[in-house]
Amino acid sequence: MRFSNKTMLILFFTLAALLGGCGIQGAAHRPAEAPDRERREISIYITNDVHFLAPSLHDMGQLYRRLASGSDGKNIEALPALLGALSMTVEAEKPDILLVNGDLTFNGERQSHESLARYFEELEKTGIQVFVLPGNHDISNPFARGFFNNELRAVPSVSPGEFAAIYRNFGFAGALSRDRGSLSYVAEPFPGLRLLMLDSCKYTNNRTLGFPELGGAFSEATRKWIRGEAEKARRDGALLVASLHHNIMDHHPLINEGFTIDDAESFQDLLAGEGIQFVLSGHIHAQEISTRQREAGAVYDIATSALAVYPHQIGVLTAAPAAASPGPSSERSSAWEWRYAVKALDVESWARVVGLADERFLDFSQKSRDYFMMVSGNMARRRLSTSSLSDEEIEALSSLMGLLNSRYFSGTSYLNAQDVPASLGYRLLQEHDYEFFSSYVRTIMEDRPPRDTELTIRIPER
Ligand SMILES: [Fe+2]
Structure with a gap:
Protein backbone atom coordinates (compact mmCIF):
# COMPACT_ATOMS: atom_id res chain seq x y z
CA MET A 1 0.00 0.00 0.00
CA VAL A 353 -12.99 10.99 12.76
CA VAL A 354 -9.67 12.66 11.95
CA GLY A 355 -11.07 13.94 8.65
CA LEU A 356 -8.99 12.01 6.12
CA ALA A 357 -10.54 11.87 2.66
CA ASP A 358 -8.18 9.19 1.40
CA GLU A 359 -9.76 5.99 0.07
CA ARG A 360 -6.79 3.98 1.29
CA PHE A 361 -7.92 4.66 4.85
CA LEU A 362 -11.65 5.02 4.28
CA ASP A 363 -11.56 1.55 2.68
CA PHE A 364 -8.66 0.24 4.75
CA SER A 365 -9.86 -3.35 5.33
CA GLN A 366 -10.21 -4.09 1.64
CA LYS A 367 -7.09 -2.19 0.58
CA SER A 368 -4.96 -3.83 3.25
CA ARG A 369 -6.28 -7.27 2.21
CA ASP A 370 -5.48 -6.52 -1.45
CA TYR A 371 -1.99 -5.39 -0.44
CA PHE A 372 -1.31 -8.50 1.65
CA MET A 373 -2.62 -10.83 -1.06
CA MET A 374 -0.44 -9.08 -3.64
CA VAL A 375 2.69 -9.36 -1.47
CA SER A 376 1.95 -13.04 -0.72
CA GLY A 377 1.18 -13.74 -4.38
CA ASN A 378 4.43 -12.08 -5.44
CA MET A 379 6.39 -14.62 -3.39
CA ALA A 380 4.86 -17.33 -5.56
CA ARG A 381 5.27 -15.31 -8.79
CA ARG A 382 9.00 -14.94 -8.10
CA ARG A 383 9.43 -18.60 -7.20
CA LEU A 384 7.53 -19.89 -10.24
CA SER A 385 8.85 -17.42 -12.81
CA THR A 386 11.54 -19.84 -14.00
CA SER A 387 9.18 -22.83 -14.17
CA SER A 388 7.68 -24.24 -17.35
CA LEU A 389 4.19 -23.15 -16.33
CA SER A 390 2.11 -20.85 -18.53
CA ASP A 391 1.37 -17.29 -17.42
CA GLU A 392 -2.19 -18.32 -16.65
CA GLU A 393 -1.03 -21.20 -14.46
CA ILE A 394 1.50 -19.02 -12.61
CA GLU A 395 -1.22 -16.46 -11.97
CA ALA A 396 -3.64 -19.16 -10.72
CA LEU A 397 -1.07 -20.52 -8.27
CA SER A 398 0.01 -17.04 -7.14
CA SER A 399 -3.58 -15.92 -6.53
CA LEU A 400 -4.18 -19.11 -4.57
CA MET A 401 -1.09 -18.39 -2.47
CA GLY A 402 -2.43 -14.87 -1.78
CA LEU A 403 -5.83 -16.16 -0.74
CA LEU A 404 -4.51 -19.00 1.44
CA ASN A 405 -1.95 -16.79 3.14
CA SER A 406 -4.51 -14.06 3.88
CA ARG A 407 -6.73 -16.65 5.55
CA TYR A 408 -3.86 -18.34 7.37
CA PHE A 409 -2.67 -15.04 8.86
CA SER A 410 -6.27 -14.17 9.83
CA GLY A 411 -6.89 -17.52 11.50
CA THR A 412 -9.68 -18.31 9.04
CA SER A 413 -8.23 -21.26 7.09
CA TYR A 414 -11.46 -23.16 7.79
CA LEU A 415 -12.99 -21.14 4.93
CA ASN A 416 -10.72 -22.87 2.38
CA ALA A 417 -12.78 -26.06 2.28
CA GLN A 418 -15.65 -24.09 0.71
CA ASP A 419 -14.01 -22.67 -2.39
CA VAL A 420 -10.36 -23.65 -2.80
CA PRO A 421 -10.71 -27.26 -4.08
CA ALA A 422 -12.54 -26.03 -7.21
CA SER A 423 -9.80 -23.55 -8.17
CA LEU A 424 -7.30 -24.01 -11.01
CA GLY A 425 -4.40 -23.29 -8.66
CA TYR A 426 -5.43 -26.12 -6.34
CA ARG A 427 -5.78 -28.56 -9.27
CA LEU A 428 -2.27 -27.67 -10.44
CA LEU A 429 -0.96 -28.32 -6.94
CA GLN A 430 -2.50 -31.79 -6.98
CA GLU A 431 -0.84 -32.58 -10.30
CA HIS A 432 2.67 -31.17 -9.77
CA ASP A 433 5.22 -30.81 -7.02
CA TYR A 434 6.64 -27.32 -6.65
CA GLU A 435 8.88 -28.29 -3.71
CA PHE A 436 8.75 -25.86 -0.75
CA PHE A 437 5.93 -23.90 -2.36
CA SER A 438 3.73 -27.01 -2.57
CA SER A 439 4.54 -28.11 0.98
CA TYR A 440 3.88 -24.63 2.38
CA VAL A 441 0.57 -24.22 0.57
CA ARG A 442 -0.60 -27.66 1.71
CA THR A 443 0.22 -26.88 5.33
CA ILE A 444 -1.74 -23.62 5.37
CA MET A 445 -4.64 -25.07 3.39
CA GLU A 446 -6.16 -27.00 6.25
CA ASP A 447 -7.38 -25.72 9.57
CA ARG A 448 -6.10 -28.01 12.27
CA PRO A 449 -8.18 -27.85 15.46
FE1 LIG B 1 9.33 -11.73 16.73
Whole structure:
Protein backbone atom coordinates (compact mmCIF):
# COMPACT_ATOMS: atom_id res chain seq x y z
CA MET A 1 0.00 0.00 0.00
CA ARG A 2 1.45 3.35 -1.02
CA PHE A 3 0.55 6.58 0.70
CA SER A 4 1.15 10.00 -0.84
CA ASN A 5 3.49 12.43 0.85
CA LYS A 6 0.53 14.63 1.73
CA THR A 7 -1.29 11.75 3.39
CA MET A 8 1.82 10.75 5.24
CA LEU A 9 2.23 14.32 6.40
CA ILE A 10 -1.30 14.31 7.80
CA LEU A 11 -0.63 10.98 9.45
CA PHE A 12 2.66 12.23 10.76
CA PHE A 13 1.00 15.18 12.47
CA THR A 14 -1.79 12.99 13.77
CA LEU A 15 0.78 10.67 15.23
CA ALA A 16 2.83 13.58 16.51
CA ALA A 17 -0.27 14.72 18.39
CA LEU A 18 -0.69 11.19 19.61
CA LEU A 19 2.92 10.96 20.72
CA GLY A 20 3.57 14.50 21.76
CA GLY A 21 3.00 16.53 24.82
CA CYS A 22 4.11 14.48 27.72
CA GLY A 23 7.43 13.01 28.73
CA ILE A 24 7.87 9.53 29.99
CA GLN A 25 8.26 10.49 33.61
CA GLY A 26 5.43 9.82 35.99
CA ALA A 27 4.30 7.43 38.65
CA ALA A 28 4.46 3.70 38.11
CA HIS A 29 1.19 1.83 38.00
CA ARG A 30 -0.73 1.97 41.20
CA PRO A 31 -2.94 -1.08 41.60
CA ALA A 32 -6.39 0.04 40.55
CA GLU A 33 -9.57 -0.82 42.34
CA ALA A 34 -10.37 -4.48 41.87
CA PRO A 35 -13.25 -5.22 39.53
CA ASP A 36 -16.24 -6.55 41.41
CA ARG A 37 -15.72 -10.26 40.92
CA GLU A 38 -19.41 -10.98 41.16
CA ARG A 39 -20.60 -8.46 38.61
CA ARG A 40 -17.86 -7.28 36.35
CA GLU A 41 -15.62 -9.08 33.91
CA ILE A 42 -11.93 -8.36 33.43
CA SER A 43 -11.00 -7.32 29.91
CA ILE A 44 -7.49 -7.57 28.51
CA TYR A 45 -6.58 -6.37 25.01
CA ILE A 46 -3.53 -7.98 23.43
CA THR A 47 -1.27 -6.84 20.64
CA ASN A 48 2.25 -7.73 19.49
CA ASP A 49 4.65 -7.40 16.59
CA VAL A 50 3.90 -3.71 16.20
CA HIS A 51 7.28 -3.13 14.51
CA PHE A 52 6.96 0.62 14.96
CA LEU A 53 9.54 2.91 13.37
CA ALA A 54 9.63 6.43 14.86
CA PRO A 55 8.64 9.14 12.33
CA SER A 56 11.91 10.89 13.27
CA LEU A 57 13.88 7.98 11.77
CA HIS A 58 12.84 8.36 8.16
CA ASP A 59 12.11 11.00 5.56
CA MET A 60 9.42 8.98 3.74
CA GLY A 61 11.96 8.50 0.96
CA GLN A 62 12.06 5.68 -1.56
CA LEU A 63 14.39 3.45 0.44
CA TYR A 64 12.19 3.72 3.52
CA ARG A 65 9.08 2.96 1.53
CA ARG A 66 10.66 -0.02 -0.13
CA LEU A 67 11.83 -1.52 3.17
CA ALA A 68 8.66 -0.56 5.02
CA SER A 69 6.63 -2.57 2.52
CA GLY A 70 8.72 -5.69 2.94
CA SER A 71 8.08 -9.05 1.36
CA ASP A 72 6.92 -10.45 4.73
CA GLY A 73 3.67 -8.49 4.51
CA LYS A 74 4.40 -5.95 7.24
CA ASN A 75 2.69 -2.66 6.47
CA ILE A 76 4.89 -0.24 8.41
CA GLU A 77 3.49 2.81 6.63
CA ALA A 78 0.01 2.09 8.02
CA LEU A 79 1.18 1.95 11.65
CA PRO A 80 0.37 5.58 12.53
CA ALA A 81 -3.21 4.93 11.39
CA LEU A 82 -3.36 1.60 13.21
CA LEU A 83 -2.12 3.15 16.45
CA GLY A 84 -4.68 5.92 16.00
CA ALA A 85 -7.42 3.32 15.53
CA LEU A 86 -6.18 1.42 18.60
CA SER A 87 -6.41 4.60 20.70
CA MET A 88 -9.93 5.22 19.46
CA THR A 89 -10.99 1.67 20.31
CA VAL A 90 -9.46 1.81 23.78
CA GLU A 91 -11.07 5.20 24.44
CA ALA A 92 -14.50 3.89 23.42
CA GLU A 93 -14.39 0.44 25.00
CA LYS A 94 -12.34 1.09 28.16
CA PRO A 95 -10.66 -2.30 28.59
CA ASP A 96 -8.75 -2.75 31.85
CA ILE A 97 -5.39 -3.77 30.40
CA LEU A 98 -3.35 -3.68 27.19
CA LEU A 99 -0.58 -6.27 26.82
CA VAL A 100 2.05 -5.55 24.18
CA ASN A 101 3.91 -8.82 23.78
CA GLY A 102 7.12 -7.87 22.05
CA ASP A 103 8.56 -6.75 18.75
CA LEU A 104 7.46 -3.27 19.66
CA THR A 105 9.92 -1.75 17.19
CA PHE A 106 11.09 -2.21 13.60
CA ASN A 107 14.67 -3.09 14.62
CA GLY A 108 15.11 -2.01 18.23
CA GLU A 109 15.75 1.71 17.55
CA ARG A 110 15.93 3.74 20.77
CA GLN A 111 13.87 6.55 19.22
CA SER A 112 11.12 4.11 18.23
CA HIS A 113 10.97 2.79 21.81
CA GLU A 114 10.82 6.34 23.21
CA SER A 115 8.03 7.34 20.80
CA LEU A 116 6.00 4.26 21.68
CA ALA A 117 6.47 4.89 25.40
CA ARG A 118 5.00 8.38 24.89
CA TYR A 119 2.12 6.84 22.95
CA PHE A 120 1.42 4.41 25.82
CA GLU A 121 1.60 7.31 28.30
CA GLU A 122 -1.16 9.06 26.32
CA LEU A 123 -3.14 5.83 26.04
CA GLU A 124 -3.11 5.33 29.80
CA LYS A 125 -4.95 8.64 30.21
CA THR A 126 -8.04 6.72 29.05
CA GLY A 127 -7.75 4.60 32.22
CA ILE A 128 -6.20 1.51 30.63
CA GLN A 129 -3.02 -0.02 32.12
CA VAL A 130 -0.33 -0.93 29.58
CA PHE A 131 2.24 -3.71 30.12
CA VAL A 132 5.03 -4.50 27.68
CA LEU A 133 7.51 -7.27 26.93
CA PRO A 134 10.51 -7.31 24.59
CA GLY A 135 10.60 -9.33 21.35
CA ASN A 136 13.57 -10.53 19.33
CA HIS A 137 13.76 -7.21 17.39
CA ASP A 138 13.76 -4.92 20.43
CA ILE A 139 17.02 -5.13 22.39
CA SER A 140 20.71 -4.72 21.41
CA ASN A 141 19.71 -4.95 17.76
CA PRO A 142 22.69 -4.37 15.42
CA PHE A 143 20.22 -3.70 12.57
CA ALA A 144 18.81 -0.46 14.12
CA ARG A 145 18.74 2.08 11.27
CA GLY A 146 17.29 5.37 10.17
CA PHE A 147 16.29 5.94 6.54
CA PHE A 148 17.41 9.28 5.12
CA ASN A 149 18.25 10.44 1.58
CA ASN A 150 17.83 6.89 0.36
CA GLU A 151 20.60 5.72 2.66
CA LEU A 152 20.65 3.64 5.79
CA ARG A 153 22.07 5.35 8.86
CA ALA A 154 23.03 3.31 11.95
CA VAL A 155 21.13 4.57 15.03
CA PRO A 156 21.32 3.50 18.69
CA SER A 157 19.38 0.50 19.90
CA VAL A 158 18.80 -0.14 23.63
CA SER A 159 20.35 -2.38 26.26
CA PRO A 160 18.08 -4.55 28.45
CA GLY A 161 18.45 -1.97 31.26
CA GLU A 162 17.51 0.88 28.92
CA PHE A 163 14.48 -1.07 27.70
CA ALA A 164 13.25 -1.46 31.30
CA ALA A 165 13.95 2.23 31.96
CA ILE A 166 12.09 3.50 28.87
CA TYR A 167 9.08 1.31 29.70
CA ARG A 168 9.37 1.67 33.48
CA ASN A 169 5.78 2.91 33.69
CA PHE A 170 4.52 -0.06 31.68
CA GLY A 171 5.28 -2.94 33.99
CA PHE A 172 8.82 -2.68 35.31
CA ALA A 173 8.67 0.04 38.00
CA GLY A 174 5.58 -1.26 39.74
CA ALA A 175 6.41 -4.96 39.34
CA LEU A 176 5.55 -7.24 42.21
CA SER A 177 8.60 -9.34 41.33
CA ARG A 178 11.37 -9.23 38.71
CA ASP A 179 13.53 -12.11 37.50
CA ARG A 180 17.24 -11.47 38.09
CA GLY A 181 18.39 -13.09 34.84
CA SER A 182 15.92 -11.64 32.32
CA LEU A 183 13.37 -8.87 31.86
CA SER A 184 10.57 -11.14 33.10
CA TYR A 185 8.32 -9.66 35.77
CA VAL A 186 5.06 -10.12 37.61
CA ALA A 187 2.62 -7.23 37.68
CA GLU A 188 -0.56 -6.85 39.68
CA PRO A 189 -2.86 -4.47 37.80
CA PHE A 190 -5.40 -4.87 40.58
CA PRO A 191 -5.70 -7.15 43.61
CA GLY A 192 -6.55 -10.67 42.57
CA LEU A 193 -5.04 -10.56 39.07
CA ARG A 194 -1.36 -11.12 38.27
CA LEU A 195 0.38 -10.89 34.92
CA LEU A 196 3.32 -13.25 34.44
CA MET A 197 5.24 -11.31 31.77
CA LEU A 198 7.96 -13.59 30.45
CA ASP A 199 11.02 -12.38 28.56
CA SER A 200 11.79 -15.25 26.18
CA CYS A 201 14.39 -13.39 24.08
CA LYS A 202 18.09 -14.17 23.56
CA TYR A 203 19.73 -10.77 23.04
CA THR A 204 22.98 -11.31 25.01
CA ASN A 205 25.08 -12.23 21.96
CA ASN A 206 23.44 -9.95 19.38
CA ARG A 207 26.33 -7.49 19.27
CA THR A 208 28.93 -10.22 18.76
CA LEU A 209 26.80 -12.06 16.23
CA GLY A 210 26.04 -8.88 14.26
CA PHE A 211 22.34 -9.78 14.04
CA PRO A 212 19.42 -10.23 16.43
CA GLU A 213 18.83 -13.85 17.47
CA LEU A 214 15.44 -15.03 16.27
CA GLY A 215 14.84 -17.82 18.77
CA GLY A 216 13.72 -17.85 22.39
CA ALA A 217 14.48 -19.80 25.56
CA PHE A 218 14.13 -19.81 29.34
CA SER A 219 17.11 -20.56 31.55
CA GLU A 220 16.83 -22.95 34.48
CA ALA A 221 17.04 -19.96 36.85
CA THR A 222 14.13 -18.20 35.11
CA ARG A 223 12.10 -21.42 35.14
CA LYS A 224 12.70 -21.65 38.91
CA TRP A 225 11.55 -18.05 39.31
CA ILE A 226 8.40 -18.83 37.29
CA ARG A 227 7.59 -21.80 39.57
CA GLY A 228 8.07 -19.60 42.62
CA GLU A 229 5.75 -16.88 41.25
CA ALA A 230 3.09 -19.43 40.29
CA GLU A 231 3.27 -20.84 43.82
CA LYS A 232 2.89 -17.34 45.34
CA ALA A 233 -0.11 -16.59 43.12
CA ARG A 234 -1.72 -19.87 44.20
CA ARG A 235 -1.06 -19.11 47.86
CA ASP A 236 -2.57 -15.62 47.49
CA GLY A 237 -5.57 -16.87 45.49
CA ALA A 238 -4.71 -14.64 42.52
CA LEU A 239 -5.61 -15.27 38.87
CA LEU A 240 -2.49 -15.60 36.75
CA VAL A 241 -2.18 -14.69 33.05
CA ALA A 242 1.09 -15.63 31.32
CA SER A 243 2.48 -13.77 28.28
CA LEU A 244 5.62 -14.03 26.19
CA HIS A 245 6.79 -13.09 22.71
CA HIS A 246 7.88 -16.50 21.38
CA ASN A 247 5.69 -19.55 20.93
CA ILE A 248 5.74 -22.45 23.40
CA MET A 249 4.74 -25.05 20.79
CA ASP A 250 4.99 -25.47 17.02
CA HIS A 251 2.15 -23.67 15.26
CA HIS A 252 3.26 -24.72 11.80
CA PRO A 253 5.00 -27.93 10.65
CA LEU A 254 7.49 -26.05 8.43
CA ILE A 255 7.84 -22.68 10.16
CA ASN A 256 8.83 -23.36 13.74
CA GLU A 257 12.61 -23.15 14.05
CA GLY A 258 13.36 -19.87 15.79
CA PHE A 259 9.66 -19.44 16.56
CA THR A 260 9.09 -22.13 19.18
CA ILE A 261 11.26 -21.74 22.31
CA ASP A 262 14.06 -24.20 23.05
CA ASP A 263 13.09 -27.19 25.22
CA ALA A 264 9.45 -26.37 24.60
CA GLU A 265 7.99 -29.62 25.89
CA SER A 266 9.60 -29.32 29.31
CA PHE A 267 8.29 -25.74 29.48
CA GLN A 268 4.77 -26.94 28.62
CA ASP A 269 5.15 -29.48 31.47
CA LEU A 270 6.22 -26.71 33.82
CA LEU A 271 3.13 -24.63 32.96
CA ALA A 272 0.72 -27.57 33.12
CA GLY A 273 2.22 -28.59 36.47
CA GLU A 274 1.65 -25.09 37.84
CA GLY A 275 -1.96 -25.01 36.61
CA ILE A 276 -1.20 -22.41 33.93
CA GLN A 277 -3.42 -23.62 31.12
CA PHE A 278 -2.71 -21.02 28.47
CA VAL A 279 -0.14 -18.45 27.39
CA LEU A 280 -0.49 -15.40 25.14
CA SER A 281 2.22 -15.12 22.50
CA GLY A 282 3.03 -13.54 19.12
CA HIS A 283 6.19 -13.70 16.96
CA ILE A 284 4.82 -15.93 14.18
CA HIS A 285 2.72 -12.99 12.86
CA ALA A 286 -0.18 -15.35 12.06
CA GLN A 287 -3.31 -15.86 14.16
CA GLU A 288 -2.87 -19.34 15.64
CA ILE A 289 -4.16 -21.25 18.63
CA SER A 290 -2.51 -24.61 19.32
CA THR A 291 -2.71 -27.02 22.21
CA ARG A 292 -0.73 -29.92 23.66
CA GLN A 293 -1.90 -32.53 26.13
CA ARG A 294 0.72 -32.96 28.85
CA GLU A 295 0.67 -35.35 31.78
CA ALA A 296 -0.57 -32.65 34.15
CA GLY A 297 -3.21 -31.37 31.70
CA ALA A 298 -3.73 -29.43 28.47
CA VAL A 299 -1.79 -26.26 27.65
CA TYR A 300 -2.80 -23.74 24.98
CA ASP A 301 -0.59 -21.27 23.12
CA ILE A 302 -2.70 -18.37 21.84
CA ALA A 303 -0.63 -16.49 19.25
CA THR A 304 -2.21 -13.17 18.30
CA SER A 305 -1.35 -12.03 14.77
CA ALA A 306 0.94 -9.04 14.21
CA LEU A 307 -0.46 -5.52 14.47
CA ALA A 308 1.69 -4.55 11.47
CA VAL A 309 0.32 -7.36 9.28
CA TYR A 310 -3.09 -7.94 7.69
CA PRO A 311 -5.73 -8.27 9.09
CA HIS A 312 -4.30 -5.92 11.75
CA GLN A 313 -6.38 -7.45 14.50
CA ILE A 314 -5.87 -7.52 18.25
CA GLY A 315 -6.72 -10.20 20.79
CA VAL A 316 -9.43 -9.68 23.39
CA LEU A 317 -9.32 -11.80 26.53
CA THR A 318 -12.11 -11.57 29.05
CA ALA A 319 -12.57 -13.34 32.35
CA ALA A 320 -15.74 -13.64 34.34
CA PRO A 321 -16.89 -15.84 37.20
CA ALA A 322 -18.34 -19.01 35.67
CA ALA A 323 -21.80 -20.20 36.63
CA ALA A 324 -21.60 -22.64 39.52
CA SER A 325 -21.46 -26.26 38.45
CA PRO A 326 -24.47 -28.40 39.39
CA GLY A 327 -24.27 -30.60 42.46
CA PRO A 328 -24.41 -30.26 46.24
CA SER A 329 -23.25 -26.81 47.32
CA SER A 330 -20.49 -28.32 49.49
CA GLU A 331 -18.95 -29.86 46.34
CA ARG A 332 -19.30 -26.83 44.08
CA SER A 333 -16.06 -25.16 43.24
CA SER A 334 -15.93 -21.66 41.89
CA ALA A 335 -14.27 -21.15 38.54
CA TRP A 336 -13.39 -18.43 36.08
CA GLU A 337 -14.32 -18.57 32.45
CA TRP A 338 -11.68 -17.12 30.13
CA ARG A 339 -12.73 -16.19 26.62
CA TYR A 340 -10.38 -15.21 23.85
CA ALA A 341 -11.53 -13.61 20.58
CA VAL A 342 -10.06 -11.32 17.94
CA LYS A 343 -11.05 -7.79 16.97
CA ALA A 344 -10.07 -5.98 13.76
CA LEU A 345 -9.10 -2.35 14.28
CA ASP A 346 -11.51 0.09 12.68
CA VAL A 347 -9.15 2.28 10.67
CA GLU A 348 -12.05 3.43 8.45
CA SER A 349 -13.85 5.07 11.38
CA TRP A 350 -10.62 6.54 12.69
CA ALA A 351 -9.94 8.08 9.26
CA ARG A 352 -13.42 9.63 9.22
CA VAL A 353 -12.99 10.99 12.76
CA VAL A 354 -9.67 12.66 11.95
CA GLY A 355 -11.07 13.94 8.65
CA LEU A 356 -8.99 12.01 6.12
CA ALA A 357 -10.54 11.87 2.66
CA ASP A 358 -8.18 9.19 1.40
CA GLU A 359 -9.76 5.99 0.07
CA ARG A 360 -6.79 3.98 1.29
CA PHE A 361 -7.92 4.66 4.85
CA LEU A 362 -11.65 5.02 4.28
CA ASP A 363 -11.56 1.55 2.68
CA PHE A 364 -8.66 0.24 4.75
CA SER A 365 -9.86 -3.35 5.33
CA GLN A 366 -10.21 -4.09 1.64
CA LYS A 367 -7.09 -2.19 0.58
CA SER A 368 -4.96 -3.83 3.25
CA ARG A 369 -6.28 -7.27 2.21
CA ASP A 370 -5.48 -6.52 -1.45
CA TYR A 371 -1.99 -5.39 -0.44
CA PHE A 372 -1.31 -8.50 1.65
CA MET A 373 -2.62 -10.83 -1.06
CA MET A 374 -0.44 -9.08 -3.64
CA VAL A 375 2.69 -9.36 -1.47
CA SER A 376 1.95 -13.04 -0.72
CA GLY A 377 1.18 -13.74 -4.38
CA ASN A 378 4.43 -12.08 -5.44
CA MET A 379 6.39 -14.62 -3.39
CA ALA A 380 4.86 -17.33 -5.56
CA ARG A 381 5.27 -15.31 -8.79
CA ARG A 382 9.00 -14.94 -8.10
CA ARG A 383 9.43 -18.60 -7.20
CA LEU A 384 7.53 -19.89 -10.24
CA SER A 385 8.85 -17.42 -12.81
CA THR A 386 11.54 -19.84 -14.00
CA SER A 387 9.18 -22.83 -14.17
CA SER A 388 7.68 -24.24 -17.35
CA LEU A 389 4.19 -23.15 -16.33
CA SER A 390 2.11 -20.85 -18.53
CA ASP A 391 1.37 -17.29 -17.42
CA GLU A 392 -2.19 -18.32 -16.65
CA GLU A 393 -1.03 -21.20 -14.46
CA ILE A 394 1.50 -19.02 -12.61
CA GLU A 395 -1.22 -16.46 -11.97
CA ALA A 396 -3.64 -19.16 -10.72
CA LEU A 397 -1.07 -20.52 -8.27
CA SER A 398 0.01 -17.04 -7.14
CA SER A 399 -3.58 -15.92 -6.53
CA LEU A 400 -4.18 -19.11 -4.57
CA MET A 401 -1.09 -18.39 -2.47
CA GLY A 402 -2.43 -14.87 -1.78
CA LEU A 403 -5.83 -16.16 -0.74
CA LEU A 404 -4.51 -19.00 1.44
CA ASN A 405 -1.95 -16.79 3.14
CA SER A 406 -4.51 -14.06 3.88
CA ARG A 407 -6.73 -16.65 5.55
CA TYR A 408 -3.86 -18.34 7.37
CA PHE A 409 -2.67 -15.04 8.86
CA SER A 410 -6.27 -14.17 9.83
CA GLY A 411 -6.89 -17.52 11.50
CA THR A 412 -9.68 -18.31 9.04
CA SER A 413 -8.23 -21.26 7.09
CA TYR A 414 -11.46 -23.16 7.79
CA LEU A 415 -12.99 -21.14 4.93
CA ASN A 416 -10.72 -22.87 2.38
CA ALA A 417 -12.78 -26.06 2.28
CA GLN A 418 -15.65 -24.09 0.71
CA ASP A 419 -14.01 -22.67 -2.39
CA VAL A 420 -10.36 -23.65 -2.80
CA PRO A 421 -10.71 -27.26 -4.08
CA ALA A 422 -12.54 -26.03 -7.21
CA SER A 423 -9.80 -23.55 -8.17
CA LEU A 424 -7.30 -24.01 -11.01
CA GLY A 425 -4.40 -23.29 -8.66
CA TYR A 426 -5.43 -26.12 -6.34
CA ARG A 427 -5.78 -28.56 -9.27
CA LEU A 428 -2.27 -27.67 -10.44
CA LEU A 429 -0.96 -28.32 -6.94
CA GLN A 430 -2.50 -31.79 -6.98
CA GLU A 431 -0.84 -32.58 -10.30
CA HIS A 432 2.67 -31.17 -9.77
CA ASP A 433 5.22 -30.81 -7.02
CA TYR A 434 6.64 -27.32 -6.65
CA GLU A 435 8.88 -28.29 -3.71
CA PHE A 436 8.75 -25.86 -0.75
CA PHE A 437 5.93 -23.90 -2.36
CA SER A 438 3.73 -27.01 -2.57
CA SER A 439 4.54 -28.11 0.98
CA TYR A 440 3.88 -24.63 2.38
CA VAL A 441 0.57 -24.22 0.57
CA ARG A 442 -0.60 -27.66 1.71
CA THR A 443 0.22 -26.88 5.33
CA ILE A 444 -1.74 -23.62 5.37
CA MET A 445 -4.64 -25.07 3.39
CA GLU A 446 -6.16 -27.00 6.25
CA ASP A 447 -7.38 -25.72 9.57
CA ARG A 448 -6.10 -28.01 12.27
CA PRO A 449 -8.18 -27.85 15.46
CA PRO A 450 -8.71 -25.89 17.61
CA ARG A 451 -10.14 -22.84 15.85
CA ASP A 452 -7.57 -20.03 15.71
CA THR A 453 -9.73 -17.03 16.52
CA GLU A 454 -11.71 -18.05 19.58
CA LEU A 455 -11.26 -20.12 22.69
CA THR A 456 -13.07 -20.61 25.98
CA ILE A 457 -11.31 -22.11 28.98
CA ARG A 458 -12.75 -22.68 32.43
CA ILE A 459 -10.18 -22.56 35.20
CA PRO A 460 -10.95 -23.44 38.84
CA GLU A 461 -10.34 -20.68 41.39
CA ARG A 462 -6.81 -20.94 42.73
FE1 LIG B 1 9.33 -11.73 16.73
